[in-house]
Amino acid sequence: MSRTITRHDLADLARGAALLGTGGGGDPYVGRLLVERAMLTGSGTITLLDPGELGDDDLVIPVAQMGAPTVMVEKIPGGGEAVAALRALEERLGRRADATMPIECGGINSMMPLLVAARTGLPVVDADGMGRAFPELQMETFSVYGVPGSPLAIGGENGETVIIDTGADNARMEWLARGITIRMGGVAHIAEYAMSGADVKRTAVPNTLGLGLRIGRALREAREEHRDPVQALAAAMEGTLYDKVRVLFRGKVVDVERRTVAGFARGHARLAAFQGPGELELTFQNEHLVARADGRVRCVVPDLICVLDADSGEPITTEGLRYGQRAVVVGISTPALMRTPEALAVFGPRAFGLDIDFRPVEDLVSP
């Protein structure tokens, strides 16, 4: 069922997207402002399409921001980059898009398709290709299930566009695109994974923008009404594809260690129980990868590991982790589509160099 998004929904969506970012994905603040501003002109609403509403032959072109979120807080976009990328890809394909879509529903990339939608009037498909945030472009259910990322269009603030076409080789596409992103100043806007409506229904994680909105609203209302944010979160997840919510740990951050390895912020954080013994260790690479309590794996990628402020329920990013924070760490199950052997080969624990097999959070932790 299609629905509309107004400016008033954006703060909730940003909060929910931060949670789905599982510690990474970038702060959606600038992205939210971009959309808010773009919505001041035009109809003032954005149409969200359920994947089921797409015709099998419709053309969907997802858009995203690529590069360092830390640059985007300084070098704000001109505003036309993502639309320019979309138009360049349409030109290359010889066909206009019927809708746009996120490739990543966690963090700032939840907002980029809304920006394009607000500027072009295109509807946004309520689905994405990560079901969370991941650090690399090929970590997509789209590519797992056979949709190539190429051709990819990149747009910069001077109105320039670049097309990259590496055929079926998505890893090389990512590598070339990253080089151009650096030339464009560390952040660029891309359109990629153009696909048919039938491919969206087959390969995308459905209803993840709606899920972000729902999560953000639940956390806000819980805070306003002084209710437990984790219970509110669990209630919001009922009936969705992410319906197993487990509290992995409640405690205080006692150690954070970060370093840069191959362009990623890798590190560990340790939390100690508020009272008595017990410790949780988080391992992250931009996003959280694995949570171990007293040495035992409690939740592992691609399932979501989310750190929330114990009092306010606000999601805490890996960059924002610091000593003394009181936090609740929550594990959330991901849809079956993200847990198949093919999917795990691309974004399961071993794809991140972890010597662990994936096990669903609901098997590791009882409710």
Add this chain to the structure above:
Amino acid sequence: MRIGIDVGGTNTDAVLMDGQSVLAAVKTATTRDVTSGINTALAALQTQRAFDPAAVYAVMIGTTHFINALVEADRLAPTAAVRLGLPATASLPPMVDWPERLVEAIAGRAYLCHGGHEFDGRRISEPREDEIRQVAGELHRHGIRSVAISSVFSPVNAEFEQRAADILTGELPGLAVSLSSEIGRIGLLERENATIINASLRELATRIVDGLVGSLEGAGIHAPLYLSQNDGTLMDVDFARRYPVATFASGPTNSMRGAAFLSGAQTCAVVDVGGTTSDIGVLRHGFPREATTEVSVAGIRTNFRMPDVLSLGIGGGSRVRGGQGDVTVGPDSVGYRLAEEARVFGGSTLTATDVAVAAGRAAIGDPGLVRDLDRSLAEAALRRIASDIADAIERVRTSPDPLPVVVVGGGSILLPDEFESGPVHRPEHFAVANAIGAAIAQIGGEVDRIFPVEPGRRQAVLDDAKQEAVDKAIAAGAKPGSVRVVEVDEVPLAYLPGNATRIRVKAVGDLQLEGGRG
């Protein structure tokens, strides 16, 4: 001798110090014009301890006057923001996320021009002189006398901001210019917001600073005047005229540093208990730890260098409710009406002060008026306060090491003599900790930039950054031999090549005074 003055919303406190000792300390009421309150405080100091004005070699003032002007949207000048960054940044013009009321209060106008740098120092575009001249014409037409200039990645390279300033002041000689590169760090909107706020306060700053200088001269004091900044370091009056925004958080900073001085602890937690709230912060090496997240002031997102202070709704005037098993304290307070409403003053409201008196912690008002109070209720309320404050101290800790706790402020009688984390220090003169904090402030220099860190070069890059911070402190007036690095923070930036790392270094030293007196 030197004089430290704290101009708060309610009280103006002043101390006369010689080296490490406090010769006199007074508390007077703050006045709207600021200066007459200071005149009164200076006269009161003279009364308490006669001194030769010529023997005063420095006066340090901390004030919340400028942040209050912003919060009240009062006394602000018409202001324009000029941003260099086109074709980037056009999507979010200056003041995009401000409360409408404040945009109106400063009659804010925004202009976008070409310029700006990339993260690695390349240029986004060349600034266009004709474009900036055109802005000058607009400013003239609208009668704007103060302008904020921002440029993308100006913390990495400030040349374009400077160039735009030269062009604008060439056209409009009387124009007051505030540069974002001198005010904030990476994060364009937040830095620009702080710069615009600064620009809107420039005229008020000139008026107030001139008044302060006049007050001192009237008292026969010809020593240099300094204002304390957010980070606990000092700025001279010329800097204060140009950067009033740098005083925004000096209140909590001075109280924390004053507490450290009075107690002798350099690394400690400070609990400042007032009438309505308790502010809890951490000092490292004598300086408050800064907030790492954006700080919102009057509804505007900024990245001020603010101390990371946790505020709890617990103070001497907090209302106490419930029974022994379910007692609550605050967050609401009778505030300045304590002297009428509290039980010990004959009122009918049970406050935290009343339970402290009933439990024998303090002798305030008439203890007889709370003699009938259930002693176990009073103890339960005090335990509640102690456990909430202890919890807050745990949250502000930065390491598992033992952390001494220093308590200041009139409400500190509510606190026990010991917390789980260690003993509590209650220094002498705790009521004027802010003014003492101002009197002992130092001079600082800071570096905050993205550095490429090649393999094996990390230490060399860090050393360069540290040296630059030390040089900046000396350039700002610190005594060379006394400068030391107090903070180093590295944040690797994901997705960028060459191990781009954001490095922040802060160095501080004692104020260099004429004749070598320190």
